[in-house]
Amino acid sequence: MVNSDRDSTVGFIGLGMMGIHMAMNIIRKGRPLVVYDVVPERCQRLVDEGARLATSPEDAARQARTVVLMVDTTAQVEDVLFGPQGVASGTSPGDRVICMSTVDPMTIKRLWKRLAGHGVGLLDSPVAGMEKGAREGTLRAYVGGDADDLAYCRPVLETMASTIVHIGPSGQGLAMKLVNNMLCQAGWVVASEALVMGAKAGIDPKLMVELIGNATGNSAAFQYLGPRWLERDFDGIRLDITYKDMQHEIDLGKSLGVPMLMATQAQQLYEMARCQGLGDEDGVAVIKVYEQLAGWTANDD
Incomplete structure (x- = not known):
C-alpha cells in the first residue's frame, strides 16, 4: 500500500x-x-x-x-x-x-x-x-x-x-461502560430470579414476559432476557466475557472506595453458571442457574 x-x-x-x-x-x-x-x-x-x-x-x-x-x-x-x-x-x-x-x-x-x-x-x-x-x-x-x-x-x-x-x-469511557454493564448484568440476575419464581408459581411464562414488558418491572435488561428465555436462545456474547466485565466493575468500585455489594452478589451467580459449563453461552444463560436451583425446567409448563 x-x-x-x-x-x-x-x-x-x-x-x-x-x-x-x-x-x-x-x-x-x-x-x-x-x-x-x-x-x-x-x-x-x-x-x-x-x-x-x-x-x-x-x-x-x-x-x-x-x-x-x-x-x-x-x-x-x-x-x-x-x-x-x-x-x-x-x-x-x-x-x-x-x-x-x-x-x-x-x-x-x-x-x-x-x-x-x-x-x-x-x-x-x-x-x-x-x-x-x-x-x-x-x-x-x-x-x-x-x-x-x-x-x-x-x-x-x-x-x-x-x-x-x-x-x-482517558479511562472515563470505560468507567461509563462499566456503569452501564453493571446495571444490565445485575438486572439479568434479578429478572432471572423473578421469572423462575413466577414460573414455579404456575404463571404462564409467555404471559408473564408480555405483562412485565408493559409494567413498571420492565427494563432494557429484561427486554433482552425475556424473549431469549422463552425461545431458549442462549447464543450471544459469552457469559465468560460478562463475568470478566463484572470483575472490572468490582475492581473499579473498590479502588474508589465504593461498596460493591450488589455487583459482588450478582457475580457469584455468574460464577455458578460458569461452574455449570455455561461460560460459552450468552450472559442471560444465568437464568439456568435459578432453574436448576429451583428444580424447574422449561418443560414443566
Missing part, C-alpha cells in the same frame, strides 16, 4: 462476534481497511469485501494511521499494543489507537501515557448495543481521552456507532 493511502486506512484487530460486524461497516462505508486476528480464518469475509490482511498487529499499524482494537481482555490489549510485533512498533507520531474493548480503565490510563511517549493518541471507546448494534452500525460509543484525538477519530467511529459521547479524559 502506498504511503498516501495510510492516512485514510483503518487497521482493525480482533474479529470476534462484535468486531467482525464493526469492521464490515468500516469497509462498506468506503474506508480502506487492513485486518488482523489471531484466528486467520475470521479475516476471510473482510478480505472478500476488499480488506487487506495484515501479518501482525505491527503490520496493521504500519499500513494505517488509525488502528481499532476489539479484543477480549485487558491482557490481550496490552499484548497487542506492546507485545512482540505489537501495534506500538508499527506506529508513527500522530497515529491514533481506538480501544473499543471493555477492559480495565486503570490499565488503559497507563497505556495511554505509554503511547503518548511515542507521540500516539489512545482513546478508550467501549460500545453498547450488543451484536445487533454492531451489525447495524448503531452502537453507542462512550469515549475517554483527548478531545483532539476524538476529533481525528470521529469519522472512523461514525462508521460503527450512531451515538458518540465524549465522557472525559
Whole structure:
C-alpha cells in the first residue's frame, strides 16, 4: 500500500462476534481497511469485501494511521499494543489507537501515557448495543481521552456507532461502560430470579414476559432476557466475557472506595453458571442457574 493511502486506512484487530460486524461497516462505508486476528480464518469475509490482511498487529499499524482494537481482555490489549510485533512498533507520531474493548480503565490510563511517549493518541471507546448494534452500525460509543484525538477519530467511529459521547479524559469511557454493564448484568440476575419464581408459581411464562414488558418491572435488561428465555436462545456474547466485565466493575468500585455489594452478589451467580459449563453461552444463560436451583425446567409448563 502506498504511503498516501495510510492516512485514510483503518487497521482493525480482533474479529470476534462484535468486531467482525464493526469492521464490515468500516469497509462498506468506503474506508480502506487492513485486518488482523489471531484466528486467520475470521479475516476471510473482510478480505472478500476488499480488506487487506495484515501479518501482525505491527503490520496493521504500519499500513494505517488509525488502528481499532476489539479484543477480549485487558491482557490481550496490552499484548497487542506492546507485545512482540505489537501495534506500538508499527506506529508513527500522530497515529491514533481506538480501544473499543471493555477492559480495565486503570490499565488503559497507563497505556495511554505509554503511547503518548511515542507521540500516539489512545482513546478508550467501549460500545453498547450488543451484536445487533454492531451489525447495524448503531452502537453507542462512550469515549475517554483527548478531545483532539476524538476529533481525528470521529469519522472512523461514525462508521460503527450512531451515538458518540465524549465522557472525559482517558479511562472515563470505560468507567461509563462499566456503569452501564453493571446495571444490565445485575438486572439479568434479578429478572432471572423473578421469572423462575413466577414460573414455579404456575404463571404462564409467555404471559408473564408480555405483562412485565408493559409494567413498571420492565427494563432494557429484561427486554433482552425475556424473549431469549422463552425461545431458549442462549447464543450471544459469552457469559465468560460478562463475568470478566463484572470483575472490572468490582475492581473499579473498590479502588474508589465504593461498596460493591450488589455487583459482588450478582457475580457469584455468574460464577455458578460458569461452574455449570455455561461460560460459552450468552450472559442471560444465568437464568439456568435459578432453574436448576429451583428444580424447574422449561418443560414443566
